[in-house]
Structure formats: structure tokens, C-alpha cells
Amino acid sequence: MLNNKGRPTQPAAISEMDTVVETFTGNKGLELESPLIFEQGVPGRVGVDMVDPQPVKSRLGGLERKDPIGLPDLSEPQVLRHFVRLSRQNYAIDAGFYPLGSCTMKHNPRINEKVARLAGLGDLHPMQPTSTVQGALELIDSLAHWLKTITGMPAVAMSPAAGAHGELCGVMAIRAAHEASGESRTRILVPESAHGTNPATAALCGYKVDAVPARKDGRMDLDAFAEQLGPDVAGVMLTNPNTCGLFETDVKKIADMVHEVGGYFYCDGANLNAILGRVRPGDLGVDAMHINLHKTFSTPHGGGGPGAGPVVLSEALAPFAPIPFVTHGENGFDLVEQRSGAAAKSFGRMKGYHGQMGMFIRALAYMQSHGADGLRQIAEDAVLNANYIRVGLEDKLNSPFEGICMHEALFDDSTLKGTGVTTLDLAKAMIDEGYHPMTMYFPLVVHGAMLIEPTESESRQTLDQFIGSMRHLLDKAKTGESDYFLSAPHYAPRRRLDETGAARNPLLRWVPPEPAETEETSLSAAS
């Protein structure tokens, strides 16, 4: 069909062209490449307008920079386009399902972003007189109240910047408490299924790390735990619900056992989402637990951070909390910034200033939006969704541990045995289906692990389509179509990348190209 100007209004019935064509630009329609920013500059272009400096007598003490830095000059629209193009090469929770186990990739509400940018909140200087930041201190105090109420714990240290930083805070409080009572304990017990940050944190606090194996049902082996316990044990670091997506049914017994030998119970709070409003860690004997505001309370992951990891503390550990903290007195709110008075026993300072305020604002907005009723609904829907996936896939994939799971469903790779397809290959094929793959090969206690955490944000339709897609892929893998998987992804901005080569010859920055070669000189001479 042609319109009356001769413009075809339907695609030709049969295309003669191959479906894969190489383009002159390397772009593929909406898939737009952008060279490195360093390859786009032209000296003298301006991307930020500013007034000319007043001529003054330099007081730089003779340290004036003499050599150029080597940064490229670009205009504002160039920079904007560059980063817009880059952004389109990313998968994101806003764009699709992101069932990354242990990471709690939930909806990131935009009201949080809006209030974090309000004048008087996002633009406050950390060293303003406290009389000029009463609202900010009230906000921190209010968030602290929510965190303490949710966890049933009496105190919270707000300053840790991330989950691992929170672990460091908790374990330092434990060590400081032991030292204050004149004890020098040397060991921390960590289950084999733990996040890698747990043993790394314990080591940074000078502890020897001993691993406790898991039972057949995926929980920590209590007999092995009992054997490992002793007067030299400073504490146990236990994730609950654990990294297999299971609630540690003996958690109270574990707390009692570690307390009995004078140790403390550190709970890795990475999976708090599963139990919000259903149980309070404070009722389970926990002494310290970090809370990932960037997981449970929706502050965006931002491609790897920033996070925030406040740590709730028991009465026993509270006196050792890091500075600074907010207090409330006759003259309003104040900040304790030095290790004296109320903070005389504090183990120290963990970061500059007062904590991740930008994350506090977002997390509090999220909590207020949910309220007590919504928080409980989060846990219920997160657990409901995970079990829905578990049931939807368990005839196709093997669950290493039987029964109901919490917020994430764990499978092993036994189904793939003999197909020539690995967990990694399956994950790359999921990319073609439009999903971000689940967490793979973690926890380490399960072979070829696939850890799927849907969160409460996803609708039943999304889950049904995901289950359908996984079933389709698993059938395909079992019918000998391994090549399809080995060559996946086919539809991503890049095919599989050479990670071994990257590690063998680390190229960690752009370097200017060698000076122009003679060939180019002869070309320009010819023109």
C-alpha cells in the first residue's frame, strides 16, 4: 500500500534483508552507543557558565598547577546526551523485574526523591550551628524511633554508611563491651551460608572466624554450634531470615546459647523485609542488627550505592555506640559529637559528620507512607510472592530445602545436570527474556544456587509471566538446546564479556592514544 504521496504505509511483505545488519555508526536504532567522555572533547568548549574571577594576588604559596590535567571540554547538550545514552544500557527496577536474591530490589518511590531535595533538608551543611538545624535533628530522631519500634530494640546507632559498615559498627560494639568488662575473646562464629561481609567484618575487628555448618533443613547446625561455643567466643553473626531464605527456627535457642557463654548475638539484618511487623528482632534475643535502608526501606541502590546501615543495639551494647548521636533536652535537639559525657564509652567515630542524611529522609518518607499497617503488609506480600514463585517452579527446579520459604526462594542446579547448561548460562538467557537474573552461586552451601527474591512490589501478572518464562527456559535446556544458552544473551547491549582478560591485564582508566602516526600525516599530506 502506498499513500497518495507514494509513501509506503505497510512493511514490504517479504524482506530481502538479513535480520542482522551492521550499521555504519554501530548504533542499532534505539540502541545508541556513546564513546568515552574523554574521546568526545574539543578544547575550549564550555559546559558550565560562570563569571570571570576577580584578578587577585595569588596566595597559593607557589603551588600553582603547571601542567594540564587532561580533562576533555564538552558542551552541556553533549554531556547530557552522553549520559542519557549510557543510562539506556542499564537494566533497572523501574523498567523490569529484578529478582536479585538478598538484595531486596523493591519499588523506589519518587516522593522520597522529592522530599530529599527540599530546600532546608537536602542542602543543609553538616557544620551549621545546631540551633539552625532543629528540623534535621528531629528527623533523625524520628527515624531512630521508627527503627527502634520496628525492631523492638532500645537504641540505634545511625551513622554507619552501608550494611557492611553497620556490621563493623555492631561487631566493634561487641568487642568494646567485652574489653570494658576486661575480657579478651578471640573468636566469632559465622554460619557457612553467611554473606562474605560477615567474616570480613569480624576479621577487621581482630577476630578469628570459625564457620558453623548448616543442617539438612538449611538452618544452622545447633550441635556443631554448641561444640564451637566456648568462653573465647565473642559472639555469633547470624542472618535471619538466613541467606537460604529460611527463618532460623531455633533463633531464640541460639541467642540463649551464645548469651550463656557470655557472647553477643549479632543479627545480619539484610533480610529484615521478610519479617517487618510480624516479629521484632528484640524479642528474639538479638544484641545488634544493622538495617539496610537501601534494601528494606527503599532508598535507591543507585548502581551500587550510596546506602545506609543504622544498627539497633541492646541495653548491653548501647553505651558503646559510635558518635555522633542526637539527644533531646530542654533546649531542643542536640548532637553529641565527642567521646565524653553521654558518649564516654563510645567506641569511636565511623564516618565524617552525622550519617547518610539523604538516605534517612528517603527511608522515613517510605515508612510514613506505609505506616504500621503497610509495613506488616510488606512482609506478608514479600513472603507470599516468594512462595508463589517457589510453588510455581518446584516441579521444574529442585529446592534444596523443603517447605515454606520466607522472602526468597532458593533452588539448586541439579535439574540442569547433563544438559551442558549452567546456572550462569540460564541467567544470561533470562536477560534475553527481559529479566535481571536472580542471585547466582550464593549462598555457597548450595550447588549452583539460584536465589530469587521477588519483593512485595511485584504483581501476580509479573510473577506468572516470570514463572512461565523460567519454565520455558528450563524445558528448552532439557531438550538439548544448550547452544542457545551458551551464546546468551543475544539481545543485550553487549554479549558476554571477557572477565578473565579484564582481571589478567587490569585496564582501569582511559589513557590518551599514542601521538598521531606517520600514516595519518601522509594522509593529510595527500589531501
Next chain:
Amino acid sequence: MRYMPHTAAEREEMLTKIGVGSIDDLFTDIPEESRLEGLLDLPLHESEMVVEKNFRKLAAKNLSPYSVPCFLGAGAYQHHVPSVADHIIQRSEFLTAYTPYQPEISQGTLQALFEFQTQVALITGMEVANASMYDGATSCAEAVLMACRVTRRKKAVISGNLHPHYRDVTHTTLQFTEFETIDLPPAVSGAERVDDHITSEIACVVAQNPDFFGRLHDLSALAEECHAAGTLLVVVVNEVVSLGAITSPGEMGADIVAGEGQSIGVPLSFGGPYVGLLATRQKFVRQMPGRLCGQTVDQDGKRGFVLTLSTREQHIRREKATSNICTNAGLCSLAFTIHMSLLGESGLTKLASLNHSQAVTLAEKLEAIDGVDLLNDSFFNEFTLRLPMNAASAVEKLGEKGILGGVPVSRLIPDDPEMANLLLVAATETCSASDMDDFVATLKEVL
């Protein structure tokens, strides 16, 4: 609740499919006596409109430093952030992506990190940089740990003119390790004999430039002394705009640069989140903490980027990792990269020159006030004044008159009579001529 899609009917259908009678049946692993039956003692959910009002009320109880003349610094600096930076970091694809563990669908984050690493390496004059740390203070602590690993030595010498938070965080981080510090006292006079402490036992010397009091130092001689003893020089920079004007730490011989990148692209946000910078020499990369992004090729030979050298990291090495760090400052490093791309060579140089000229102008006005002494013989955009009165009281009084007139040194170095009258004053491109005049006039009234 608008964030959760299920209807009551859908929940029932899903429970049936799972094969349980009620939602409670999914929580039976929780010890019965600990299960919460009712709701937490917290308010019920609120509409978006109400939540926004709540935060506006809180904001109204604060004094925005952008609404008054502001001369605050001490490691966090007020700069203009171009609109493009904040717009881009709010794009869904950057804002709501996780750590780029699946490189095929994370090239946006990865390429931006590679550009960030390159920019940081260029401005610091170093060979390589990592993909960011939590903030400048934690980066400083990590740099000391790294120097101890590289040299297999156990002691670090800390300059007394290092930002007190950086020193404290380093102490806290090291306190339960086998490493220790030798701390020099703050040297208000500017003369500090760091080199007296350098021996073959010292892993590193940590020096800040511009230092906490705003002074600039040529660290070349110190670097040579360090290197002669097999000691590394760690240079801390917490006002990165200065690198547009002064000789880079790399050129002066630094082995590790630990910095705070907040000045470029990141809002003040009451102290966080910020973006820690860590740069070093190529030969030390395997001892670096934190994530690293590297260039490689895909199956079709196309250039691409991946996280690399992860065998240093906790998720592989567990208790033997170089650091326990996992999360970084991803989005802040992106804001930094965008702002730095907009500035470019000419912009960063001009911004630095503008900051310096503002500070010189202000310093001249302030030191002309009777009884006010300027301590610095050199500075970039921040300097220290000795007032004829307690600086904290002066700042309170200035605050009452609507001027954020600097940071009293005693807030960071308390209980030291020598510090009581000292005031740190910063002037960036954001302050106008009338801001400066208001400050000078009001300070005269207050004194």
C-alpha cells in the same frame, strides 16, 4: 497501599495456589511466643500529599544555607551543582539499578564508573582510582590499612593538621587491628615536623592538602623522605576543586590519595551521602579496597566494561578480603562524573581560580577588621581566623543575624584553649560580593 499491587482476592488465590489456608501459615517458622499479633505502635499509612507536608514542616525548622550568606567548610563545601547532574542521576536506569554484577545489562553504570576512575586519577595525578568509598574519612582509614598491607608495616604517622573526623575514623577503624597510629598534635603555627617520625617501621604518613586549617603544602620533600624509608605518603584532599589550581598530589610524590569528592556534583545533604575517592599507583591495585571497573571486550570484540579484580573482595575472599566494604557511593560518583564532565579542563581550572579569588577577596576584607588575624600564609578557598573572642559564640551570634559565618575550630578540636578563638571560613563561587560585605559588617558588630 499504592506501592503494593495485590488485591485481597488475589492474595487469597495465591495462598490457595501455594496450598496454605492463610497468610499466618507462611510465618509458622517464627517462634509462636514471639509472633506479633497486632500492629506495631506506629502511625498508620499516609497519602503522598500528607507525607510531603510532614517533610516541608521539618524543612521549615532548618535554615537553608542557600538562603543566607554561607561561609561554612571544614571538609564539606557549598558549590553550585549543574541541573544536568541532578537530572541524570534521577533517571530510572541509573537511580534504580543494582551493583553492575551482570555487565551485559549494566554498561551504563560501568562505563560511567570507568570514566569516574579516570577523572579521579587525572585530577589527583595518580595512575589508577577505585569506583568510590563511603566518604573522605572512611577512604582515609582504608588508605592507611592499604599502606600497611603494601609495606607489611604496622604504624602510620598522622599529621596533626588532618581533618579531625578523618583522624578519628582512622583510629576507630584501626583500633582492633594489629596496626597503630602515631598522632601529631594540631599545629596552628603551620610548622609540623612529620619527618622526625619517619623510620623503616612506618607504613605511611598521612598529610592533608589543603590542610584542615586551609594551608597549602608542597609535599615533595616529605614524599622523598618517606620513600627513602620505604614509607608511603598518603595525601588527603577534601576540597577537590583545589586540584584545578594547585599541583596534584601525584606530582608531589603521593603513593595513595584519599579524598572527599562532595564538592563536585554532590549536595551538602547535612553530611551524607558523599563520595570517597581513593587513587594510587598501578603497582598497588591488588591491595586496593573497594570495587574496580575495568575495560575489556565482549564475545563480538566490542569494547565493554566489567567489575574486576574481585578476588580482593569480601564476597570471594571472605575473612581474607582487603576490606569488608561492599556498597560504594555509586550514584554520588555518577553525579561527580557528570559535573566533572561539564566542567572539563577549562571549567575546573576556572572554577578553582574563581574560588581562590573569592577567598582572597574575603580574607583581605576580614583581616582588615581590628583584632582579627589571618593565620594562613597560603590557602585555596578556606582559611583560619583568630578572633578576639570565642569563635563558637561569634558563630552563634552571626547565626542569629542570619549569617552562617564559618565553623569554630573548637567544634572539631574541643577542650584546647589554643583553638577556642579560631574560626574556619570558606568562600566558594556561591557567595556574592554583598554576602561578603554582610559578613564583614556583621562580624564587626558581633566582635
